[in-house]
Amino acid sequence: MExxxxxxxxxxxKKFGDLLVLNDVSFDVKKGEFLCIVGPTxxxxxxxxxxITKLYEPTAGEILINGEPVNLKKHNVAYxxxxxxxxxxxxxxxxxxxxxxxxxxxxxxxxEKVNEALDxxxxxxxxxxxxxELSTSMLQRVVIARAFAVxxxxxxxxxxxxxxxxxxxxxxxxxxxKLWQQTGTTxxxxxxxxxxxxxxxxxxxxxxxxPTMVKERMVNNLPHPRDIVSPEFIEVRNKVTELIRWx
Numbered sequence: 410m411e412x413x414x415x416x417x418x419x420x421x422x423k424k425f426g427d428l429l430v431l432n433d434v435s436f437d438v439k440k441g442e443f444l445c446i447v448g449p450t451x452x453x454x455x456x457x458x459x460x461i462t463k464l465y466e467p468t469a470g471e472i473l474i475n476g477e478p479v480n481l482k483k484h485n486v487a488y489x490x491x492x493x494x495x496x497x498x499x500x501x502x503x504x505x506x507x508x509x510x511x512x513x514x515x516x517x518x519x520x521e522k523v524n525e526a527l528d529x530x531x532x533x534x535x536x537x538x539x540x541x542e543l544s545t546s547m548l549q550r551v552v553i554a555r556a557f558a559v560x561x562x563x564x565x566x567x568x569x570x571x572x573x574x575x576x577x578x579x580x581x582x583x584x585x586x587k588l589w590q591q592t593g594t595t596x597x598x599x600x601x602x603x604x605x606x607x608x609x610x611x612x613x614x615x616x617x618x619x620p621t622m623v624k625e626r627m628v629n630n631l632p633h634p635r636d637i638v639s640p641e642f643i644e645v646r647n648k649v650t651e652l653i654r655w656x
Contacts (some may be wrong), residue, residue: 421470448616
């Protein structure tokens with residue numbers, strides 16, 4: 410029996426006027442898979458995610474979720490941006506509940522899901538705090554908890570740890586892996602950090618420079634937990650580094 414395909418991108422092309430950004434991009438993402446997308450800076454990785462969320466309409470091609478065109482009213486998709494997207498006037502608890510309220514869950518279900526998400530990211534004792542009172546790590550955990558609270562079919566993450574120091578980034582990456590393993594959510598994770606892609610992913614999709622195409626897809630079979638100084642890790646990292654070169 411074939412593995413269920415969660416996301417299918419067919420010949421996606423995106424132009425802004427005469428500028429061709431995405432050029433005939435095609436690939437599949439299986440249900441429950443953790444796919445990292447890497448490529449040269451400015452190659453169009455964020456544009457691709459914006460096409461999935463319908464912020465941009467593809468010029469040509471299609472994006473399917475569960476065999477159907479993307480429909481954010483029907484498909485449960487969560488998006489974590491590069492910048493922190495907590496709402497400053499809401500408490501931690503209210504921030505996490507926001508997506509659930511938008512989807513009109515009953516109050517009792519919202520309370521249950523919010524409490525579960527708070528426990529998952531270790532913020533239960535901070536539920537009445539406001540974002541201004543939280544550390545950088547806590548802010549990002551609030552955003553992650555809000556995304557996982559709605560039990561998304563598909564979680565899109567656009568360089569969410571790019572502004573963090575190395576120690577904090579690894580701590581949040583470990584928390585993300587734990588949540589992904591607990592929930593079975595399908596994750597597409599954009600990053601410019603090759604080490605991060607190797608640390609997190611099951612598969613790595615390497616993109617070319619503009620106009621952006623898929624250069625290669627690599628399977629990453631390194632077992633978890635991953636040791637970033639092991640010869641095996643370094644070998645995979647070096648392969649991705651070589652693939653990403655455009656000069």
